[in-house]
Amino acid sequence: MRWISLRLRLMLVFALVALAAAVSASAIAYWLNRDAVLTRTQNAALDDFRKSLQDNTGSLPLVPTCADLQEAADRMAATSQKYEVLLIGAVKGGTTCAAPSDRDLFTLTVVPKTLVTAVNRERKVDESNPYPYHLYWQRITLGGKPYLVGGAKVIGGGPTGYLLKSLDNERADLNSLAWSLGIATGLALIGSALLAQAAASTVLRPVQRLGDAARRLGEGKLDTRLRVSGTDELADLSRTFNKTAEALQKRVEDLSSREAASRRFVADMSHELRTPLTAITAVTEVLEDEADSLDPMIAPAVQLVVSETRRLNDLVENLMEVTRFDAGTARLVLDHVDIADQITACIDARAWLDAVELDAERGIMARLDPRRLDVILANLIGNALKHGGSPVRVSVRQTEEALVIAVRDHGPGIPEDVLPHVFDRFYKASASRPRSEGSGLGLSIALENAHIHGGEITAENSAEGGAVFTLTLPRESEPDGGAGAAPERGPAEGESR
Structure with missing residues (x-):
């Protein structure tokens, strides 16, 4: 209908x-x-x-x-x-x-x-007749x-x-007379249409204003208010709308101030941690170089300090990256990239050549941010190797407007109750390994990097077994305006499931 x-x-x-x-x-x-x-x-x-x-x-x-x-x-x-x-x-x-x-x-x-x-x-004659x-x-x-x-x-x-x-x-x-009444009926119909138009305008004008105000409120213009006149039901509805909008504005401003304070805290904390972490990282690198000459009783402790320092360093870098996304300061630095070469470089830099199969034709070009694409690929492939198992297969295909990269593992797949949360920050599928390697931020950062390109990442289980993460990016990404404030090295791959 x-x-x-x-x-x-x-x-x-x-x-x-x-x-x-x-x-x-x-x-x-x-x-x-x-x-x-x-x-x-x-x-x-x-x-x-x-x-x-x-x-x-x-x-x-x-x-x-x-x-x-x-x-x-x-x-x-x-x-x-x-x-x-x-x-x-x-x-x-x-x-x-x-x-x-x-x-x-x-x-x-x-x-x-x-x-x-x-x-x-x-008829018979009688008193009545x-x-x-x-x-x-x-x-x-x-x-x-x-x-x-x-x-x-x-x-x-x-x-x-x-x-x-x-x-x-x-x-x-x-x-x-019938013609006159017919004409009168027609005139009455026309008059009723005019009266209906006037009545509809009178009734619907406040409703239309209310709809426009609700639409502006939905668009984020929280200072939207209605002019109230009269004492009828529509006036009461307008007053209720104004009270609701005022309460919503106060609530959103409160939440926004808390969120801004939280972002400032994370950013300040991350920046404050970088200075001591730099010194600690330098010391751990020296200790790692001298690990062979250390007492065998001390060597495991030194190795634990080295690994935990790297993990802490990756967590700080990830937190700083997340802060940039939340603050809206993350930017694209675009370049024309050969996708096959970019994936090969990502795999080679992390020594994954023996564990990853690449199905990509050379010559597939796209205008993307190479560093952010490397972050996405590193997180998706690293996540597949860590939780899915080898071999991990990376396939690339293209359409007229989009680039599609699929990363598939051969593991047990993602549990159905976990699947909706794989891109959530700090989410780990197993509560028994809260201190396992990875911060739980990798896939969420990968998704944010896809979004800043105008793309998307989806996760699903393959009918043939294993999990499949599909990255869809536009062939021509629009820059967000200038060089990025992101660090030169991408965030480390996180643990999501």
Whole structure:
């Protein structure tokens, strides 16, 4: 079903209600006027016919001739009511004569048989019925035109008389009335549409303003407020919106200030740690170089200090990188990169050549940030080697607009409850190894680096076994504006699962 706006629905409802009311009122007015017009015409003709029948048949001989009946019929038809008359009675010679005022229009065949039967039926005279015969009438159609037919039998043995009155003028008047009512209905419909438009505008204008304000609020413009006037339900809704927006703004400002303070703390802490870490790293490197000449009892402790120092150094670098992403200061330094060469260099620099299979054609070029692409690849491949197992297969394919790099391992795959969290910061699948190598930031940093390129990373389990991480990058990334503040060496690969 197609979407219909609220304004159109209101107008349709108004129009339908107005149409139903106008049609009902017009129909009632038409039928009332029709009944009044026909009843007035009918009563006038029948009353005149009854009186004329009594006056003109009372002067006839006891046994009239056919000419007498004809003359009486002509006199009766000459009244102002303009109806035709048919007199039927017994005449001299023992025969029955039918004398019509218009032989071409009104004959006994025109009179319905049911009317003839009713007129000639003699009723029992009693207190409730003082006359044996009554006047009856019926409406008929002749040649497509309406007529009134009435008849009565003269009491005391006189002739039977029938009248035929045309109702064509009344029908014309009623048709004119119907046209007038139709025009009035149309005007009422147009007026209702205009009123509906005005009512819809009055009702929907505050709703539209509320919708626009909610949209601006959703876009982050937390200072959006509505001008409130009136005391109706829409005014109460606007006041509620303003109170909600004010509370939301205060809450967001509070959270933003806390988040900014947290970012400053992490950044300051990372920067403060770099100076002592530099000194500690220099000492551990000396100790590592002298490890062969150290006492065998001391060597394991020295090796632990060296590894933990490197791990701490990687964690600080990762935290600084995360801080740049959160602060929005991370930038791209773009260059045209041969993807196959870049992946090979990443694998070779980390001595993974024996554990990684590369399926990539040379000559696939893309405009990317080489350092950030190296960070992404190092984290994805390192994660696959650490948690999935060899061999890890890296495949590259390209479309007209995108570059797709898939990293697949041959391990047990990612548990379904872990899969939604693999890119979360500091997330580790196993609670039993909270101090395992890696910070839990590697995959989240890889995802942020993909996002800054305008790309995406997805994780899923392969039907053939193992996990598959798919990196999708645009062939032409848009720079974020200038050289980046990121360090020259990328963050170390993190532990995510």
